[in-house]
Amino acid sequence: MHKASSWLIAGVLGTSAATSQAATLEQRMAAFEARASAAEKRAAAAEQQTQALARELQQIKLATSTAQPVASTATATAVPTLDSRLATLEARQQSMEKQGSTEHLTDGFSFKGYARSGLLVNDGLGGGRGGPYASPAGSVGGAVGRLGNEDDTYMRIDLSKELYAQNGTRSKFTVSIADGVESSNDWTADESNLNVRQVFTELDHLAAFKGNSMVQNATLWAGKRFDRDNFDIHWLDSDVIFLAGTGGGIYDVQMNKNWRSNYSLIGRNYGDFSEGGVDADVESYILTSNQFFDEGQWQWMFNAIGSKKNDIGTRSNDAGLTPADSGLHSMLANHQKTFFGAEGFFKTALLYGQGLGAEVKNVGSDGELIDEARAVRLALYGETPIAAGWRIGPSLLAEQSKDRYVKGDNYAWMTLNMRLANAINSNFEMAYEVSWQTMDLDPKGYLQRNAVDGNFWKFTIAPTFKPDVGELLTRPELRVFASFMDWSSELDGYSTQDAFGKTDFNAGGVWQYGIQMETWF
Structure with a gap:
């Protein structure tokens, strides 16, 4: 009920709430991109995944920049959709950072042998x-x-x-x-x-x-x-x-x-x-x-x-x-x-x-x-x-x-x-x-x-x-x-x-x- 009320208020009051929400998203995106950059340095294996996530973030940014700051059904549904997608991406990034910090040293390593005595x-x-x-x-x-x-x-x-x-x-x-x-x-x-x-x-x-x-x-x-x-x-x-x-x-x-x-x-x-x-x-x-x-x-x-x-x-x-x-x-x-x-x-x-x-x-x-x-x-x-x-x-x-x-x-x-x-x-x-x-x-x-x-x-x-x-x-x-x-x-x-x-x-x-x-x- 709280989020639904917020969307209704945003539609009545015009652009201010939508602009604030977009700013919040931009801040979270910036933090996300910083973590992605750090993950790239920690793990070569994480690099390809990070690039894929970065492309998806660009799509989110594009959607945010083209969103209309006026009350409409499209605006009311766009903001929570971006929020949900970003939360999913952040969860994936955290998992990727964890893997990069604990598993990359042995990634691709194999040990084989033969012995008799x-x-x-x-x-x-x-x-x-x-x-x-x-x-x-x-x-x-x-x-x-x-x-x-x-x-x-x-x-x-x-x-x-x-x-x-x-x-x-x-x-x-x-x-x-x-x-x-x-x-x-x-x-x-x-x-x-x-x-x-x-x-x-x-x-x-x-x-x-x-x-x-x-x-x-x-x-x-x-x-x-x-x-x-x-x-x-x-x-x-x-x-x-x-x-x-x-x-x-x-x-x-x-x-x-x-x-x-x-x-x-x-x-x-x-x-x-x-x-x-x-x-x-x-x-x-x-x-x-x-x-x-x-x-x-x-x-x-x-x-x-x-x-x-x-x-x-x-x-x-x-x-x-x-x-x-x-x-x-x-x-x-x-x-x-x-x-x-x-x-x-x-x-x-x-x-x-x-x-x-x-x-x-x-x-x-x-x-x-x-x-x-x-x-x-x-x-x-x-x-x-x-x-x-x-x-x-x-x-x-x-x-x-x-x-x-x-x-x-x-x-x-x-x-x-x-x-x-x-x-x-x-x-x-x-x-x-x-x-x-x-x-x-x-x-x-x-x-x-x-x-x-x-x-x-x-x-x-x-x-x-x-x-x-x-x-x-x-x-x-x-x-x-x-x-x-x-x-x-x-x-x-x-x-x-x-x-x-x-x-x-x-x-x-x-x-x-x-x-x-x-x-x-």
């Missing part, structure tokens, strides 16, 4: 030996299975911060820090391999690209990083493809509805060499084309590698030969979202490389390869349920390479691996892993290695606790385990530098036990 003990209560690449074939990438076969502590953390510009463009900065040691001590600074593995920045949702269907969803990047589309066989601790280094590129160029492309130029370093007083800073460059078809189901990757200083007269590999100064690498992969129509997934990849591309997993990372080097690798793996409470993760990894480091050398190996898990209750499962690897290696004396032909076997049983069972890749896992390994006695003579043939770790059967945690998020 465990104790490995042999049956003589000594330190366990081994690792996913323990066999002679491991010298050229032949992994044998990781469950119950790791004695290290390794961690990597990825820290990222996202920011949005006023035009909608998003930037993201990422840094990755990693460390790995085999010591069981709590203080391992003297043995630490602490390293910054990634430092890069991405730009996407670029305002300048809007309206261009080819690049409007593209991502630009530059810095030191792992390629976004690397993928691995977790059971083996082996990447299928690993492209990494320092450079830049563009992801997700949409060529048409069913075809998108990635392109990058990445640099790597083969080290500094000096012979005869001549210094050689040997770098290599990898030009990559990565094509995806049918929503990413098919992938074709091509890499051209060049390192012109890698064959100068002052540079030779460990066999005394001139290494390659270029190479080619290609991969054809199929990514299935089912396991041959059943629940799960399945991936297939065929890789080929020559020259510097003959290191087909870690693209462009091996500067010792010679021009004649050739390699082909096949990777198959997946995961699926096989019965109530049971899941299986089979994998196959095989490679044939020739003329890698010495003309006439030959490396042929194949690993079959199977991870099984049986859920006992909601937090406990029994995990099992079986591995078999066969190899025929003839290094031709490279690094004093000898020709061997034989097989390796491993079986692991691992009672495991985890937050939720039902998926092989759910983490974290806390596990105890027992592993039995054996191999052909001939493999003990491959090299004096590898694990095989050492005291208490030779053919005839080796039991190892341990406890381990593994997590990622």
Whole structure:
């Protein structure tokens, strides 16, 4: 009744009350704008909202300035409408200021990571030996299975911060820090391999690209990083493809509805060499084309590698030969979202490389390869349920390479691996892993290695606790385990530098036990 009486009096008395009300509104608007300005300084995230509110305030001011100071039905309804809208805006502004003062510091921040740490003990209560690449074939990438076969502590953390510009463009900065040691001590600074593995920045949702269907969803990047589309066989601790280094590129160029492309130029370093007083800073460059078809189901990757200083007269590999100064690498992969129509997934990849591309997993990372080097690798793996409470993760990894480091050398190996898990209750499962690897290696004396032909076997049983069972890749896992390994006695003579043939770790059967945690998020 009080406000209604005021409006009636304003209509009878003319302009004075309306003018006073407008002045009051102007004062409140001025106070509001001052708070909006302060909020802009406190929080970048609040800036865009403040601009939207400021535009609405301008509309209110315009409505106020054009209101007629005479008694009418329009005047009687205009004033309370402006008052109500301003009160709503002030409430929104107060909420925005509160958010800006308490939440903006963590806005857009993310923390991701991977870690494993465990104790490995042999049956003589000594330190366990081994690792996913323990066999002679491991010298050229032949992994044998990781469950119950790791004695290290390794961690990597990825820290990222996202920011949005006023035009909608998003930037993201990422840094990755990693460390790995085999010591069981709590203080391992003297043995630490602490390293910054990634430092890069991405730009996407670029305002300048809007309206261009080819690049409007593209991502630009530059810095030191792992390629976004690397993928691995977790059971083996082996990447299928690993492209990494320092450079830049563009992801997700949409060529048409069913075809998108990635392109990058990445640099790597083969080290500094000096012979005869001549210094050689040997770098290599990898030009990559990565094509995806049918929503990413098919992938074709091509890499051209060049390192012109890698064959100068002052540079030779460990066999005394001139290494390659270029190479080619290609991969054809199929990514299935089912396991041959059943629940799960399945991936297939065929890789080929020559020259510097003959290191087909870690693209462009091996500067010792010679021009004649050739390699082909096949990777198959997946995961699926096989019965109530049971899941299986089979994998196959095989490679044939020739003329890698010495003309006439030959490396042929194949690993079959199977991870099984049986859920006992909601937090406990029994995990099992079986591995078999066969190899025929003839290094031709490279690094004093000898020709061997034989097989390796491993079986692991691992009672495991985890937050939720039902998926092989759910983490974290806390596990105890027992592993039995054996191999052909001939493999003990491959090299004096590898694990095989050492005291208490030779053919005839080796039991190892341990406890381990593994997590990622």
